[in-house]
């Protein structure tokens with residue numbers, strides 16, 4: 001896929017850092033050379049913004065600065081950064097020191113931005129963000145609810161630093177936690193600090209990290225420290241943004257873990273579909289090695305830790321710990337039964353500690369500021385903050401970091417800005433393909449999102465995917481979608497998962513094409529319960545969650561499909577059709593223009609009609625109509 | 634998750650100097666790096682040619698069946714050549730909710746190929762992918778390595794027309 005123009009700064013002029021104290025000196029020197037009030041424009045170059053052309057904006061901004069020919073001192077530096085989080089408004093720019101925020105910027109805006117805003121100090125109203133329903137736009141990042149309502153621990157540097165320049169990261173505090181560990185903490189003290197923080201794994205299962213480290217450290221033999229950057233949940237990109245935006249946080253967390261467990265070797269397993277993350281991590285490793293922050297005799301101490309990147313090859317199940325380790329060994333990724341723990345016998349049959357990207361990224365801050373500080377965020381059972389990737393039918397799509405225990409209402413409405421197109425919120429899906437759908441409107445809108453609460457209501461935390469679904473989402477189809485995904489991704493070695501999923505898929509597919517039968521729901525429940533109870537690995541034991549949770553909360557929708565042969569949400573193609581309401585149709589012709597199948601007919605300013613035999617039900621007309629005249633029948 | 638295509642019968646030319654460089658120089662000839670070697674070989678040839686896999690088996694001392702197992706287990710590997718133009722439609726959850734399933738069906742019907750398939754004239758390959766990490770601008774498609782945000786059926790028709798005009 002498209003590659004970033006990565007110019008890795010030459011660090012050869014710096015010698016290796018020879019003691020933990022010297023890191024502080026180096027940081028001071030870096031900060032002394034940086035004027036905090038110097039103008040700087042940050043262009044988001046995360047995957048989301050890149051997809052909408054931010055690299056072109058970056059180049060145009062740089063050219064505009066060069067072309068403006070004003071005194072170099074007042075000219076802003078144009079910086080590429082990782083994801084700012086507000087992905088639905090990309091490409092994004094922020095201006096320091098004023099803290100201005102421009103959104104949906106195009107390369108054509110560059111010259112004007114430099115002339116008016118950078119030189120003239122004037123705002124350009126059309127590039128400012130206006131919240132849905134608000135009259136006035138907001139100029140400053142800090143005043144935009146999407147940003148103001150977040151608490152950033154994991155993402156503290158993401159979007160602020162250039163991920164390809166380690167000096168930027170160090171100036172912002174990277175590797176200070178590692179320096180603290182190496183200037184006198186014992187491995188046991190590190191583990192105690194993590195235990196005190198009550199940090200739980202962010203990869204899905206929520207296992208207490210300190211306890212995992214302790215049990216791994218207690219094993220004899222060579223230890224391995226592995227980072228799970230597989231992020232298989234389709235529709236989630238938290239880990240991608242951390243790896244792309246602040247790769248040093250992950251490396252530092254891994255190094256601290258290695259120190260605590262007496263390991264000298266680490267691996268980062270990154271999804272193949274994340275080419276940018278591989279680039280940022282590779283550059284980060286190289287630069288950290290050049291400075292003696294990773295590698296042999298880190299910061300002049302006896303502690304050595306080398307790490308390298310392996311990429312996945314497109315298999316969801318490889319996110320599972322034993323499958324991941326098998327894949328790292330160059331084999332197929334089939335999970336094994338859990339009676340042997342990876343912390344005892346994992347990669348190369350040696351004690352191996354696997355944590356998620358976000359878990360590691362939490363570690364430096366915990367070491368630096370202490371476990372008790374970390375527990376000041378979140379709830380009793382779920383401490384700290386969590387990054388969610390908020391997607392689906394919500395205004396503000398993007399990355400959101402909030403303290404554990406924040407209510408769904410705050411996330412979806414407070415930060416997410418609610419549901420677009422005047423639609424009703426129907427459900428929130430959490431936990432990835434094997435998570436559950438939480439029905440809304442209901443009392444669930446005010447539940448506090450944490451490991452325990454989500455499990456109680458039949459969903460799960462998972463890795464932090466949060467998909468908002470509006471009234472035009474068919475829950476039967478959603479459950480068919482997830483089961484279909486899992487059928488394709490099941491490794492096939494255990495019968496309950498392989499057969500159970502296949503049968504559920506067949507049944508759900510039948511229901512969505514109008515061939516549902518009496519007793520289908522009960523059969524789905526039976527197979528689902530069986531699959532969840534008797535499968536070998538985590539994929540199978542949670543695979544039926546999407547089916548079971550949608551049956552539990554949206555049974556009437558299943559009934560409508562099976563008995564009335566209707567899809568009330570207008571998604572399952574054979575079970576509905578579009579019709580134009582002649583009363584409200586203004587004959588504006590937009591649907592006629594948008595229809596790729598030429599199925600809409602009508603004269604200007606007269607009500608239009610849809611030729612049912614031509615209609616491919618692609619939804620273009622429904623989405624484009626400004627008068628709500630297209631009806632689902 | 635496996636592709637069920639049989640190993641292609643036409644034997645293409647493979648360059649053993651290239652293979653040696655990948656196997657030995659880039660990955661130190663280590664069995665553990667086999668998946669990464671196969672990825673690099675695939676990047677070079679845009680699929681995994683059979684003679685290259687024979688050679689890999691021989692050099693690494695791994696049975697060919699093991700290599701076949703890996704090549705069919707992981708979705709990113711292909712044992713058959715890809716078309717000149719490559720269309721990836723994201724079918725991750727965010728994209729699915731915004732209609733990517735319909736786009737896949739549309740292209741598949743229009744070209745008469747299933748997802749993963751290539752047109753007989755070798756011009757066009759249709760692939761699906763589970764999330765590209767650009768969910769905010771869903772539905773996303775990648776055509777010849779360029780990302781297209783908020784894609785729709787009309788956009789895909791353009792690609793097909795352009796590919797056919799080539």
Ligand SMILES: Cc1cc2nc3c(=O)[nH]c(=O)nc-3n(C[C@H](O)[C@H](O)[C@H](O)COP(=O)(O)O)c2cc1C
Nearest residue numbers: 201202203228231232319320321355356359538539
């Ligand atoms: C089918 C399946 C897929 C998984 N995918 C991921 C993943 O993509 N990323 C991840 O961090 N954990 C994933 N996990 C969870 C891991 O098995 C493991 O629990 C986790 O990486 C441990 O790290 P943590 O303790 O920091 O959460 C998956 C588990 C299963 C069963």
Ligand code: FES
Nearest residue numbers: 723725728765768
């Ligand atoms: S679901 Fe398509 S980019 Fe994430």
